Amino acid sequence: MIDPCAAAALPLVIWLYLLFARGRFWQPRTLPQATGSVRARVAAVVPARNEAEHIGRAVGSLLRQRWDGEVHVIVVDDGSTDDTAGQAQRAAAAAGAAGRLTVIPGAPLAAGWSGKLWAMSQGVAAAGRLAPDYLLFTDADIEHAADSLASLVAQAERQRRDLVSVMVRLSSATWAERCLIPAFVFFFFKLYPPRWIAARAARTAGAAGGCILIRPAALERSGGLEAIRGEIIDDCALAARVKGSGGSLWLGLSQRTRSLRVYGSFAEIGAMISRTAFNQLRHSWGLLAASLTGLAVTYVAPPLLLATGAPLCMALGALAWALMTLCYLPMVRFYRLSPLYALLLPAVALFYAGATLHSALRYATGRGGQWKGRAQDARAAGG
DSSP: OOOHHHHHHHHHHHHHHHHHHSTTTTSOOBOOOOOSOOOOEEEEEEEESSOTTTHHHHHHHHHTOOSSSEEEEEEEEOSOSSSHHHHHHHHHHHTTOGGGEEEEEOOOOOTTOOHHHHHHHHHHHHHGGGOOSEEEEEOTTEEOOTTHHHHHHHHHHHHTOSEEEEEEEOOOOSHHHHHHHHHHHHHHHHHSOHHHHHOTTSOOOOOOTTEEEEOHHHHHHTTTGGGGTTOSSHHHHHHHHHHHTTOOEEEEEEEEEEEOOOOOSHHHHHHHHHHHHHHHTTTOHHHHHHHHHHHIIIIIHHHHHTTSOOHHHHHHHHHHHHHHHHHHHHHHHHTTOOGGGGGGHHHHHHHHHHHHHHHHHHHHTTOTTEETTEEOOHHHHHO
């Protein structure tokens, strides 16, 4: 028989580990602002599929960078049926930088490639003719701060990093976003602690796909985008290849570079989570069961222990919930929300568990990785 008190203590033990022995993931670093002159040639590759709503501001923010370097923006129009290309061109003209924008009509999707990576590969090929010092992989819905490139390049140069990435500030405009988005970033950093990523001797590797600065030589040494062509979680796959080939990584937060994409409902955020969750578990039903159990023990059990009526169990549950809240509070503050949102993490974790289960069911029915009208999870689509 399992001792009830020992079982009740398990969530507390987990949170003590997460607080003190998980690379302080709960306190990620922000990208330092550049000081002094920063010079480099950057080719920004922007894969875009039906992004007319946002791409003008994204392209404009890149072409209006305040720094001493050079930037050329390459938009790969991946089969858009809206005015994505036109919006990008008008934004460049408005910035007085039409000559620093190249729009490439994307080729039909090649077998074995995810749509985003296929578009990015075409951008990388075009960038090669510019002989850039760095490539910037960024999404069509990211609005960069005016010193974004200067800060990214300065970090790469100062710390001799081959890949520098930031998790941009995601939208928190709607109530659903305020409840769920800080937890999305919190869970991401728990999986990929930035301090472990930055440690050259550690195997942990990760990146945030919305904003990745990489040296072309490091990309080539890692096997290029072709080496990860079928990956859905392409940012972390790229980081793993770079670090595995001897490269050095840095991952942090950005307060001022931000995503323009707004999720208006809980269902929209759930679909975003579902797109990659089961892929993250390597399509393993065993890992799914273990993950759901882990979420229940780590996040849901502490408040449930308060309802047992047993003083010791209640005390253990209260302490575990307090540590959980303490870990989550810095991310809630980063998003400038009321500290009361930190108390919602058990309910938020339950929502994420449901989205993860939904992701597995979509994979089982051949609809994994659904994005922009494509089922991008190749194994699901093939099986």
